[in-house]
Amino acid sequence: MSRCSVAVAIVAIILWVSAAWAGHEDGRVLVLAPPLARADALWMAAARGFFKDEGLSVTVRWVSSGREALQALKESRDKQAGAVAFVVVGEMLALDAWQSTEGEFAVVAPLARDADGYVVVARATVRSPDALRAAGIATQLGSTAAWVLGEYLRAHGMSERDVALKHEPPEAILSWDPAGPDIAAFVVREPYATRALQKNGDAVHRLATAKGYAHGYLVLGASRRYLREHAGVAERLLRALDRGRRHAAEHRDDVIAFARDMFGTEPAVVDADYAATERLLGVDPTVVSDMRNLVHWMKEAGLLGATADPRTLFELGPLRATFPERLAADDAPTTR
């Protein structure tokens, strides 16, 4: 064998080994996600082996804060062990991360949304949206609940300028005195609304939910660099998540059991979230509309730069390659 043949053989072996190694590396995927039933597609994909079926070795690290997940994603650049590939976070944090990384962070797909879980709980005497005019309303400012309130007010011809907003964490509703003069209503996420209704009886009522006004989302996001350097991984992940989504929708008991065994959760708590969750893995016109409204609200709140153009928030290549029928014609959020 000539020297040239040996050199070619060595190069070929090196290339083959490199490709095999890269493939192996691509198979290992770390996802950071919140322990919420809204992420049950992920729960079921992990529990039922759907990721393995796609040739992925997925580790899901459950983190109780989306901010922690995004911080880990930011710090994992160039890391070997513990490099975060994907995160599952709320819609507002996703937009904030997209802005703060100058577009490097991208949303691959919305996983699920929920409208009934965001509730306006008002004292019994407040029977219409108009009765909130000039009244004190408590909510966690800067949160999805605050955005929901903004959309609710706008839908009824008002804005935050027509009420007196007060920043309160959601658990404050449990010590709220509805007969007091300061706060006429709270806007909170479940289970706080149900617990407040149980505690206060007839003194309060459910004035509205976010249904018809806005939705809280969980979205799957990643850095564009990761998506570029690991072509095909997001597509495989989406296929597994879609099987998880369908399984979760059809097997409530499996979702409840997962929450019990994984997080030690009471079935009733998960059941409420399970029922309110709309599993997506797609971009429908409602997503487009909600994102457009959210961008508008965040700009009004000074949370997004006036010139920020969020049309690049989504990186829809993997979704288009996997489920092209799930993309709305106008699939990019724009300012209204």
Add this chain to the structure above:
Amino acid sequence: MSARLGVHLSVLSLLVLGAGCSTLIVAASTTLGQDTPVYPSYTARRLVEDKLGKPVAVTPLPDGGVVATYRYRARVAEPNAVGRGTVSAELAAMRLDPRIWLLLQPLLIPTATGAAIYAVFDPQYQRVTFGFGPDDDLLYLGTPPAYGPDDDALAAPTIGALRKSCWDGPESGDSAAERRYVECVTTRFAVWGLQ
């Protein structure tokens, strides 16, 4: 005379040395074992078990991971009661009268040593729990987090930032731009509950 002084000095040295040694022995019992073990995230389970041994309990998780509990010898912050009592007695006797202290040495030294030996053979054990992922990487110091709806909120910009972001740099006397500015600031202040 000098021989007698020499004997006295030798006895004194031996006692002081003995007392010092027994105190050190009592204190040494606090250096055994370890503090609550902590490992960085994604440490391999194999490395954890190299240090802590096999787990005493393992609970599989539905996502393919496990929660494993390990037993380890805990570091005891203080010597046992007998050891502490011996050291206190040494100090009290020394303050009271050095001769009493000298007389007590034959009693205190063996007591302190015995207390230390007892501490060595009566180790205190604690348990520590870690959660590992399906690839046996350490994910949780303890168990996975509790289920919980978390509505992550964004922090309010500072008042200065709110004002500045509304200012689009109009020329002085541009009343339309000033009105836009006032509208913008008023809206942003309202969104953040600023009166």
